Every structure is written in C-alpha cells, then in structure tokens.
Amino acid sequence: MTGHPVITQAMIDAYDEYTHLTLDRRGFMEKLSRLAGSGVAAAAIAPLLAANQAQAAIVPEGDARLKGEDITYPGGAGEMKGYLVHPAGQSGKLPAVIVIHENRGLNPHIRDVARRIALEGFLVLAPDYLSPMGGTPSDEDKAREMFGQLDPAQTIANGVATVAFLKGHELSNGNVGAVGFCWGGGTVNTLAANAPDLKAGVAYYGGQPKDEAAIARINAALLLHYAGQDERINAGIDAYRAALEKAGKSFEIFVYEGAQHAFNNDTSEARYSKSAADLAWGRTIAFLKKNLR
Missing domain, CATH: 3.40.50.1820 (Alpha/Beta hydrolase fold, catalytic domain)
Incomplete structure (x- = not known):
C-alpha cells in the first residue's frame, strides 16, 4: 500500500528485545524513534510490530461447525x-x-x-x-x-x-x-x-x-x-x-x-x-x- 512505513530488521529486533527481555516500553519507543528518524514515524510503526487483536478471526467464535x-x-x-x-x-x-x-x-x-x-x-x-x-x-x-x-x-x-x-x-x-x-x-x-x-x-x-x-x-x-x-x-x-x-x-x-x-x-x-x-x-x-x- 502507498506510504506504508519501511520496517527494518533492526526495528523488529528492538521490538523482540522489548517484548521478551526488557519490557521497557519507553526505552523501546526511544530506540524506535532513532531507527525511524522521528517520534511520529515510530508512532506509526509500533502498531505494525505489535499484535492487533481487532483483526478478524480466521474462524469466527460463533462458527456453527x-x-x-x-x-x-x-x-x-x-x-x-x-x-x-x-x-x-x-x-x-x-x-x-x-x-x-x-x-x-x-x-x-x-x-x-x-x-x-x-x-x-x-x-x-x-x-x-x-x-x-x-x-x-x-x-x-x-x-x-x-x-x-x-x-x-x-x-x-x-x-x-x-x-x-x-x-x-x-x-x-x-x-x-x-x-x-x-x-x-x-x-x-x-x-x-x-x-x-x-x-x-x-x-x-x-x-x-x-x-x-x-x-x-x-x-x-x-x-x-x-x-x-x-x-x-x-x-x-x-x-x-x-x-x-x-x-x-x-x-x-x-x-x-x-x-x-x-x-x-x-x-x-x-x-x-x-x-x-x-x-x-x-x-x-x-x-x-x-x-x-
């Protein structure tokens, strides 16, 4: 899609370090801001790295089967x-x-x-x-x-x-x-x-x-x-x-x-x-x- 932020391996590694090792969200966002070039870019990229529970289920909860x-x-x-x-x-x-x-x-x-x-x-x-x-x-x-x-x-x-x-x-x-x-x-x-x-x-x-x-x-x-x-x-x-x-x-x-x-x-x-x-x-x-x- 047009204008989609570029996500690098370093950004994914930083997210992995945050979610599995440090659990320090502020430190993660600071690092992501440096990697992305700005806090605005980091704010756009963070949700793409995280899981989005609003995504539609592949098999809906009420599936009659x-x-x-x-x-x-x-x-x-x-x-x-x-x-x-x-x-x-x-x-x-x-x-x-x-x-x-x-x-x-x-x-x-x-x-x-x-x-x-x-x-x-x-x-x-x-x-x-x-x-x-x-x-x-x-x-x-x-x-x-x-x-x-x-x-x-x-x-x-x-x-x-x-x-x-x-x-x-x-x-x-x-x-x-x-x-x-x-x-x-x-x-x-x-x-x-x-x-x-x-x-x-x-x-x-x-x-x-x-x-x-x-x-x-x-x-x-x-x-x-x-x-x-x-x-x-x-x-x-x-x-x-x-x-x-x-x-x-x-x-x-x-x-x-x-x-x-x-x-x-x-x-x-x-x-x-x-x-x-x-x-x-x-x-x-x-x-x-x-x-x-």
Whole structure:
C-alpha cells in the first residue's frame, strides 16, 4: 500500500528485545524513534510490530461447525481456566490437542488458533497459564509482566495436569498432543520432558531445554518450527538437536528462511509470514493426525 512505513530488521529486533527481555516500553519507543528518524514515524510503526487483536478471526467464535466454551478444570494445585472447542457434530472419540499461548496469555488470536485446529477433527483445549494470577488481562503489556512472576514449577505442574485432564476427557481418544507459540513453544518443550503421556509436541520458535537428563525423558514425537530471522531462539537449536539425537528421540526441525519470530501470528502485520505460516501449519496438522489418531 502507498506510504506504508519501511520496517527494518533492526526495528523488529528492538521490538523482540522489548517484548521478551526488557519490557521497557519507553526505552523501546526511544530506540524506535532513532531507527525511524522521528517520534511520529515510530508512532506509526509500533502498531505494525505489535499484535492487533481487532483483526478478524480466521474462524469466527460463533462458527456453527464448532462447539466452544470457557471451562475450569483441575490444575497442578488450584483451578485452571481454559477454552475448550471441538467439532459440533462429531461421533466417536477425538484426538486431543493443547494449544499453548504466547507471552500475551489466552487472547482472541489463540482462541482462533484453537478453533482452526478443532476444525481439523480434534478436541482442543487452550489453557490460560496465567490462571494462578487470576487469568489473562486485556492489557498485553500487563500480561507480559505477569509471565515473569509465574512459578516455573507450578507452570510445569499445570501443564502435566492439562495433559491428564484431556487424556481422561469423555470426548478424547486418550491421545494428547500440544502446540505452542513463542513462550508456549518453550512450554511445549518443557512439557514434553515432564509429561510422559504426551504423544506429540509442536513448538513454534520456542526456547529449548538445556538439561540433557530432562531431554532424555521425552516420550513425545516433536515437530520444531523456527524462524530464520530469530537469532535469540535459534542460538539453542544445535545443542537441542544434538541432545535429541543422542537420546534417540523422534523429532523434525524446520527453519523458515527469511521469516521472523512469531511468523504464525496473523494479527502482527510486520512479523506475519503467510508462506511460512501456511507451510508450517500444513506440517503441523499432518503431524498431529499421524501421531494422535
């Protein structure tokens, strides 16, 4: 479109540093203003880097093909909130998939992703990992701050409890997989090392476990998607690959050249890559069907 601001890799890197490391919005806007040449230009570019929840859902909430509801279920200690969705007219039991959100919490985009997977014939649960702190707030900056306050051991316990809940659900065939994005991708890797019942894990640009003993405990088949332009996360790929190979695990790694961290998130204009997202999505659905049916 005419007059669209030019977004450079340095701007995307600055946004990534802000959202994942510093959480300092003022510092980010100052840096973006320097990179863009002015505060006015920075103000135009910032929304293109961020996610825009006003974007239309790919699968609307009221889609008649699906049945979705907000639920609570037992976590590791205390109650978990989540969004449960499945095909409306299914007969028989379904393979089950956990969808784990980014470091923005259980927002409209992740609910949309859950519906997309449900349309492929799955029972899908998107947990709210901020449940111990009251649940995901509408303010994304507040949500990101809350992730730093989560107890990692509690997060693991809540993930293991989510696997157990879906495995025993009346609509489930007992086979449970997980798909996660960004923070959720790292959480899928950690969950695989702690939930022996997890059959399949798909991690989109997720941080890798470093502990070889933990990696050796993984039972799930893994599908690992990475963005080519994601130095922070990609720094851990080689060590993870070596540890998975050494432990004889079943895994596939795909790097999408030229794509940015969060390339699957279609609500983020500057970082979304339709070509990478579509390719990774096709691989993800085929992988889940193969391992959970």
